[in-house]
Amino acid sequence: RASSGAAFALGGLGLFRRCTSRCCRDLSARPALPMQPARDATESPTSWPDLRAASALSALSFASLVAACLVLASAAGWDVQALVQSELRGYSWDCSVVDAVAVLLLACLVSSVAICAQPAVAVAAGSSAAIAALVKLICLGQAWRRGDSLAAAAVVLVGCVFCVLAGAEAIAAGRRLSRRLVVVRGEASRSDKLLDAEAGGRPPREVTFGRLLGLARPELPLLATATVALFFSSAAQMAMPGLVGHMVGGVIGGAAGEASDAKRRALNGAVLQLACVFVAGGFFSFVRGYLFTLAGERVVARLRRRLFSALVRQEVSFFDANTTGELMNRLASDTTVIQSAVTVNVSMGLRFGAQVVLGLVLIFAESWKLSLLMLAVVPAIVAVGVVYGRFMKRFSKRYQAALVRAADVAQECFSGIRTVRSFANEPREADRYDGAVDESFGLGRKKALAYGAFGSLIGTTGQFAVVGVLWYGGALVIAGEMSLGTLTSFLLYTVVIAGCLGGLSDLFGSLMNALGASSRVFALLDASPARPLAEGLRPERVRGQLHLSDVSFSYPARPEALVLDGVSLRIEPGSVVALCGPSGSGKSTVIGLLERWYEPTRGSITLDGVPLASIDGSWWRKQVALVAQEPVLFACSIRDNIAYGKPAAADDEVRAAASTANAEAFVDAFPRGFDTMVGERGVQLSGGQKQRIAIARALLVDPKVLLLDEATSALDSESEFVVQEAIDRLMASRTTVVIAHRLSTIRDASLICVVSKGRIVERGTHQELMAATGLYKQLTARQALGPGGGGGSGAGREAR
Ligand SMILES: Nc1ncnc2c1ncn2[C@@H]1O[C@H](COP(=O)(O)OP(=O)(O)O)[C@@H](O)[C@H]1O
Numbered sequence: 010r011a012s013s014g015a016a017f018a019l020g021g022l023g024l025f026r027r028c029t030s031r032c033c034r035d036l037s038a039r040p041a042l043p044m045q046p047a048r049d050a051t052e053s054p055t056s057w058p059d060l061r062a063a064s065a066l067s068a069l070s071f072a073s074l075v076a077a078c079l080v081l082a083s084a085a086g087w088d089v090q091a092l093v094q095s096e097l098r099g100y101s102w103d104c105s106v107v108d109a110v111a112v113l114l115l116a117c118l119v120s121s122v123a124i125c126a127q128p129a130v131a132v133a134a135g136s137s138a139a140i141a142a143l144v145k146l147i148c149l150g151q152a153w154r155r156g157d158s159l160a161a162a163a164v165v166l167v168g169c170v171f172c173v174l175a176g177a178e179a180i181a182a183g184r185r186l187s188r189r190l191v192v193v194r195g196e197a198s199r200s201d202k203l204l205d206a207e208a209g210g211r212p213p214r215e216v217t218f219g220r221l222l223g224l225a226r227p228e229l230p231l232l233a234t235a236t237v238a239l240f241f242s243s244a245a246q247m248a249m250p251g252l253v254g255h256m257v258g259g260v261i262g263g264a265a266g267e268a269s270d271a272k273r274r275a276l277n278g279a280v281l282q283l284a285c286v287f288v289a290g291g292f293f294s295f296v297r298g299y300l301f302t303l304a305g306e307r308v309v310a311r312l313r314r315r316l317f318s319a320l321v322r323q324e325v326s327f328f329d330a331n332t333t334g335e336l337m338n339r340l341a342s343d344t345t346v347i348q349s350a351v352t353v354n355v356s357m358g359l360r361f362g363a364q365v366v367l368g369l370v371l372i373f374a375e376s377w378k379l380s381l382l383m384l385a386v387v388p389a390i391v392a393v394g395v396v397y398g399r400f401m402k403r404f405s406k407r408y409q410a411a412l413v414r415a416a417d418v419a420q421e422c423f424s425g426i427r428t429v430r431s432f433a434n435e436p437r438e439a440d441r442y443d444g445a446v447d448e449s450f451g452l453g454r455k456k457a458l459a460y461g462a463f464g465s466l467i468g469t470t471g472q473f474a475v476v477g478v479l480w481y482g483g484a485l486v487i488a489g490e491m492s493l494g495t496l497t498s499f500l501l502y503t504v505v506i507a508g509c510l511g512g513l514s515d516l517f518g519s520l521m522n523a524l525g526a527s528s529r530v531f532a533l534l535d536a537s538p539a540r541p542l543a544e545g546l547r548p549e550r551v552r553g554q555l556h557l558s559d560v561s562f563s564y565p566a567r568p569e570a571l572v573l574d575g576v577s578l579r580i581e582p583g584s585v586v587a588l589c590g591p592s593g594s595g596k597s598t599v600i601g602l603l604e605r606w607y608e609p610t611r612g613s614i615t616l617d618g619v620p621l622a623s624i625d626g627s628w629w630r631k632q633v634a635l636v637a638q639e640p641v642l643f644a645c646s647i648r649d650n651i652a653y654g655k656p657a658a659a660d661d662e663v664r665a666a667a668s669t670a671n672a673e674a675f676v677d678a679f680p681r682g683f684d685t686m687v688g689e690r691g692v693q694l695s696g697g698q699k700q701r702i703a704i705a706r707a708l709l710v711d712p713k714v715l716l717l718d719e720a721t722s723a724l725d726s727e728s729e730f731v732v733q734e735a736i737d738r739l740m741a742s743r744t745t746v747v748i749a750h751r752l753s754t755i756r757d758a759s760l761i762c763v764v765s766k767g768r769i770v771e772r773g774t775h776q777e778l779m780a781a782t783g784l785y786k787q788l789t790a791r792q793a794l795g796p797g798g799g800g801g802s803g804a805g806r807e808a809r
């Protein structure tokens with residue numbers, strides 16, 4: 010008996026050692042968890058979630074090992090109670106078994122916390138464990154002298170060995186962790202840098218459980234109310250097994266001699282009680298479910314609003330680097346993943362946790378032996394949960410990234426559907442989307458596999474607990490140590506507790522999932538633009554003199570390519586400056602700098618002598634209007650599109666602007682006039698119509714500075730004529746920078762600059778440039794000779 014007991018205990022010990030060391034190693038080997046910032050090496054690592062998980066796991070495995078040993082010993086016929094008491098009497102300490110177990114549990118909790126704290130604490134814990142082992146050895150000697158049973162000695166001896174090993178384990182774990190921390194800190198700061206680069210050079214804040222849950226902070230009142238309801242509904246649920254047990258044992262199977270009438274009455278009473286509990290439970294679970302879901306919706310709505318306003322404030326270069334599909338996905342999908350994690354999961358976690366605690370208290374009150382047996386399955390559940398959680402976190406990042414790629418493909422295809430159609434490339438686009446979806450599907454399949462395996466493992470483990478309880482409890486009932494009713498309620502409690510533990514591990518998985526999905530969301534939230542949109546000077550009067558001095562520029566997305574190289578240009582108030590030159594020479598880039606979408610890499614731009622960089626960007630953009638080659642309209646009515654820059658404009662103003670822009674006639678011809686919807690990006694209008702709406706939009710703003718980027722070059726000569734007429738009215742008495750593809754349209758400009766390879770290579774009036782023999786003369790000659798547009802439009806202008 011002694012040897013088999015020792016073998017059992019040693020086996021359990023080995024399991025425990027494996028469990029703790031594996032869990033410490035695995036958990037701490039996980040790279041780039043949501044770590045605290047690695048700013049300061051003296052920072053305590055105890056707040057790290059994986060350390061918490063490690064401590065919980067080791068505590069649980071220790072506790073269940075002890076429990077399993079005790080139960081196995083008592084199943085093998087030993088009087089465990091007497092053994093434990095005799096051991097404790099060795100300390101001349103008279104206490105009950107429950108106290109002893111409590112002390113043991115406390116001890117293992119302390120040692121697990123020690124494992125996760127600083128190495129110094131671990132060492133302290135290890136040495137105190139060693140001292141405890143020594144004391145035990147002395148007690149053992151005393152027990153031996155008193156002639157206690159050999160079995161007691163064996164168990165106590167094993168306990169001593171175990172204590173020593175636990176101490177050593179604590180030290181080793183502490184060391185391992187502290188070594189890992191250094192590495193993980195390195196990794197964390199490395200990944201910070203990566204995110205840094207993505208977020209445009211600003212360090213993102215770390216994503217922790219705390220930060221994730223912090224999103225729900227404004228909903229605290231709601232959540233608190235919901236939690237109260239949750240406790241009531243859980244209590245109702247937990248009362249159920251007891252009541253059913255009472256019914257089965259006390260009422261239905263009660264004293265055989267009782268009159269069946271009395272029994273029926275008792276049964277009715279019990280059923281009524283049960284029904285009342287169910288109704289109350291139903292009400293409270295309604296309140297709980299409603300409030301938690303409401304809080305979740307509010308959290309996600311707030312998160313979306315914050316994220317959107319953070320995104321829309323980003324610099325233009327941010328949108329060069331991030332695809333629309335990606336940003337859309339962050340807004341739609343990532344936020345949804347976070348939503349449930351911070352509210353519903355908290356609710357479920359609290360509920361499950363409360364039910365587990367309550368259930369444990371209740372079953373311990375019913376039968377401590379059976380409870381210990383049941384607890385033996387806990388480490389298995391927790392271990393599986395931890396592995397699953399790690400997996401989910403890693404996968405959720407990859408899964409969300411795959412979703413982004415698929416969304417990108419779809420978004421690109423739909424917004425370019427005309428191009429796709431005209432190249433008859435629908436099958437290819439479908440294939441491309443297939444490929445992208447396949448990727449997310451492949452990851453989803455793995456997730457599904459993990460989810461299924463996890464669910465069934467947890468379920469089976471729980472059922473094993475039930476089997477164990479039935480086996481041992483059945484034996485107790487047969488031996489007359491336990492009533493049938495107690496066993497019934499115990500069984501039901503076991504089912505509830507096992508279900509809750511399974512649910513808790515499940516929640517852990519989805520929390521990890523949310524943590525994976527949230528890192529990018531938080532990075533975007535934290536990525537504040539280098540220049541706030543509206544900050545700086547707001548000059549009272551704008552004359553409109555612009556001066557570019559020695560401006561060089563390369564796009565942030567392609568820093569190695571110098572797009573503008575030392576451009577100097579003075580634009581006098583009210584003058585018209587034209588830029589021309591080969592495509593790709595950097596003309597539109599000058600416009601982008603004047604709009605302050607980008608800041609020059611070198612050199613400066615001044616407005617009336619004031620550096621543009623010191624002027625409030627939002628204010629400045631209200632003084633400028635841009636009419637681009639392909640105007641972008643919004644999917645709303647023509648009136649709203651014209652009034653986009655001045656939403657308060659009266660109908661008369663809108664009509665006047667449309668009339669000046671040569672748009673009134675065609676708008677009135679639509680059945681719904683100014684209320685006509687234009688479709689996404691204005692697809693329901695012709696190019697010339699769109700352009701005239703865009704000119705009316707610019708007119709309504711009455712800008713000081715007008716920027717025209719090949720405003721007519723996409724039009725046929727008929728509509729070019731009406732659009733050019735509108736533009737000429739728009740240009741009157743404003744500082745204007747005009748880029749023209751057709752040189753005939755810029756003849757009258759006060760200054761013409763020829764741009765080539767990012768430099769201004771010629772400047773002067775049309776006459777001056779024609780007199781010289783340079784690029785301008787070549788370009789004009791080419792256009793005059795060319796058969797198509799240039800000559801035609803020139804003729805159009807002349808005919809006017
Ligand atoms: N957003 C951008 N990111 C990176 N490079 C760009 C971007 N926009 C334009 N470029 C590059 O800058 C150069 C000048 O472009 P642009 O100013 O549009 O020429 P254009 O004179 O035809 O208007 C081109 O080589 C182009 O590839």
Ligand SMILES: [Mg+2]
Binds near residue numbers: 597718
């Ligand atoms: Mg251009």
